[in-house]
Amino acid sequence: MKVLIVFDDVTCFSQLESIIRSLDWLTPVSRIIITTRNKQVLRNWGVRKIYEIEALENHHALELFSRHAFKRNHPDVGYEKLSSKVMKYAQGVPLALKVLGCFLYEREKEVSESAINKLQRILHPSILEVLKISYDSLDNKEKNIFLDVACFFQGEDVNLVMKFLNASGFYPEIGISVLVDKSLIAIGSYNKIRMHDLLQELGREIVRQESINPGNRSRLWHHEDIYEVLTYNTHYSKLNQIIHTACNKLIAKTPNPMLMPRLNNLVILNLRSGKSLKSLPSGIFNLEFLTKLDLSGCSKLKRLPEISSGNVCWLFLRGTAIEELPSSIDRLRRLGYLNLSDCKRLKSLPSSLCKLKSLKVLNLCGCSNLQRLPECLGQLSSPIILNLAKTNIERIPESIIQLFVLRYLLLSYSERFQSLPKPLFLARGCLALEPFLGIIEDTQRIPHSDHMLAIDWQKIRKNVCL
Incomplete structure (x- = not known):
C-alpha cells in the first residue's frame, strides 16, 4: 500500500507506537512525516532524516x-x-x-x-501560551537550566555555564542536551549558547510571574529591579541570582550593607560594567551560597573588602581599578577561576594566592603594571592555566616550571621571555625541542585565554623519559 501519513506535534514515542506499531505493512514508496518539538522522539522511531524548520527570511x-x-x-x-x-x-x-x-x-x-x-518587556499571552508548552514538558532541573540561560547565560561559553550548573546540582550534561533536542537553545559558533529572543522573554516572564515583588523572585536581571533590591530594605526570601547587563544605569555607588544578610540565598551576583560602583559591602563574600561574582568593567572599583570566609568559585575582576588583592583572598578555598585581565593598576599579587588549592585558571592578560609573580606559586597543588600575555613580567618563578604546576602557560610573543628557565626534563635532554616558546607546535585554543600561544605541560610530561 502506498500511503502518506502525517503526525503533527508528537510529544512521545508511545503515541507513534500505539498507532503504527510496525512499518512492515508500508511499501518502500510510502512516506511518514512527523512534526515534533523533541528530536529524541524521532531518534526513538529510527527517523533517518531530520529537517529543522528555519526562521522565515x-x-x-x-x-x-x-x-x-x-x-x-x-x-x-x-x-x-x-x-x-x-x-x-x-x-x-x-x-x-x-x-x-x-x-x-x-x-x-x-x-x-x-x-x-x-x-x-512583556510577552503577548497568545505567544506565551504556545511557547510555554515546551517549557512545561521539562523536569524541574531542566526548567531551572532553561531559566538560568534565559536570564543570565545567553551568548556565554557553554563549558563555563555547565561548570556553574553542575555546581548547582542541575546535571547540565543531560539537561543541556534535552534543551537542544527541544530547540529551546542551540550551541552556536565558538561554543556559545544561543536562545531565540522570544524564548528568552518566555523564561524571564515565567520568573516575573513568581512575584510582584522583585525581591521575592528567584532571579533578577533588569537594572530597575536590581536597583530596588540593592537600595531598599525589603524581603528577599527566594532571590538566588542577580545578573546586571545594564550596570551603567545603577546609581548606587555602594550597595546597602544592611542587605547582605537578606541576600544570603544569592548564587550569582553579576554587576558587570557598573561604572559608578566604587566599593563593596564588607560582608559580600560571606554570603553562604554565592559562587559567582562578576565585577568586570567596574572601572572605579579600587579594592575588595577583607575576606573572612566564602564559597566563591568564579571571581571576575577584568578591567577594574584594583591595585592589589587582599591578603585574605586565601579564605576563598573554593576559588577556581580568577580573572584579573586588563587590571592596568595591578602592581603585585599577595603570597597568600599560593594557598588557593582549588585554583585552576589565573588570567593576568593585559596587567601592564605587573612585573613579578609570587615565588611561592609553585606550591599550588593542582595544574593551572596561567595567562601572562601583555604583562611586564620578565621572569617566571622556577618553582612553577620545575614542579609542573602549569597546565597551560599563555604568553605573548616578546623578547622578555627569551631568558625563561628551561624545564628540568629539557635540561636532561629527554626532548630536543626548541626554542622554548615553540615547545608545542600545534598551539591550542584554550577557553578564556584570548587564543594566545599555549604550552601544554601535561602533554609534555606524558612523553618525557623522567
Missing part, C-alpha cells in the same frame, strides 16, 4: 505579518518603521508574526507603537 516574514496587519503583502505607507520593529522582535517566527499582525490590525499608529514597546 525577512522578506517572507514581512509579507506574512503584512497579510494579517494590513490585509496586503506589504506594510501600509507610514508603517514601515513599525513593521521593521516587529521583524526585529519576531525574528522570523511565524506564530509571533501572525499573532502580532492580528493584534495590530486596524489600530492607530501611535497605539501600535506603544503595543510593540510593551511587548519588548
